[in-house]
Amino acid sequence: MDQKTREELLRLFRSKLDQAMKLYLETCTRCGVCYSACHVHESMPHLKYIAAYRAEIVRRIYNRYFKGQGRIMPHVRGADAAWSIAHLASTPR
């Protein structure tokens, strides 16, 4: 991915970060209730049907590029953008 596309995508991401988005990205505690609450996941227990998994794809990019922690110690929040890209690529439409 070249530099220009990267910056374009990051700018697009930043434009979506309003209060609601940040609240939802920050407060997920990975508690696991959304696995049982989702009837789709109850019938087909795949990772791709978990709400927290879908949010995590976005959250890892958020943590890596839009938080101070993501630059200094990305390991703590699992701020791995490469993970997100890999999982996006493998999620079928």
Next chain:
Amino acid sequence: MNSLDAAFLVFFVGIVARVVKMVREPKHPTTLQIYPERRPKWPWALYDIFLLPTILRHKPVLWAFLMVFHIAFLLLIIGHLELIREFTVLQAIEHEVFLGKGFVGLLLSIALLYFLFRRLVSPNREMSVPEDYYLLILLFLTVLFGSQMDWARSWYEYDSLSVEDYRAYLSSLLYLRPELPENLTFSGHSFMLILHVFFANLFLMFFPFSKIMHSFFTIPMNTLRRG
């Protein structure tokens, strides 16, 4: 010794900074309410936050442990208030240093161990990030050393320490100028106090930068959902 207490400073400044920053973010342009409701927004949001009805419906066991955890935590915070200065209302039941005598801390440790093992053996383990484990382990160590301090006092037969010594220490920490009274360091169970304060400080420093900020953020978040 006029040193500055870093942990409490980072804690207070961090929380205030993050809450202010979050409140000042631009609001979402549309409503995030799914169905129009005639129930009043604020009581409903508070009910969601404190009684966790959704979790009760889907995972009652987790709900029970969550309630035990949070209530025990609240009781411990109230108990630590007593270590700052005297509150006559809290002495309604006579006690020496801590009301729970270590049992509230024990309940908290059991709940923490449940959360930790649940996370470790879950079939969806890859959802967890390192932060989740770090927080649980840090909190567990803090609570372990803190709650068993009271029992350790009797094991080492150092009942001579009164609540005044603890008060002098904790209040000095909160005013950000720590001063350690001599009595505390020379008692037999001082290693527990030191380790407790060490892990508690690490936890406090980690607090504003971790997911536990959900304790403050769920309030605006639940009002979003309720219109």
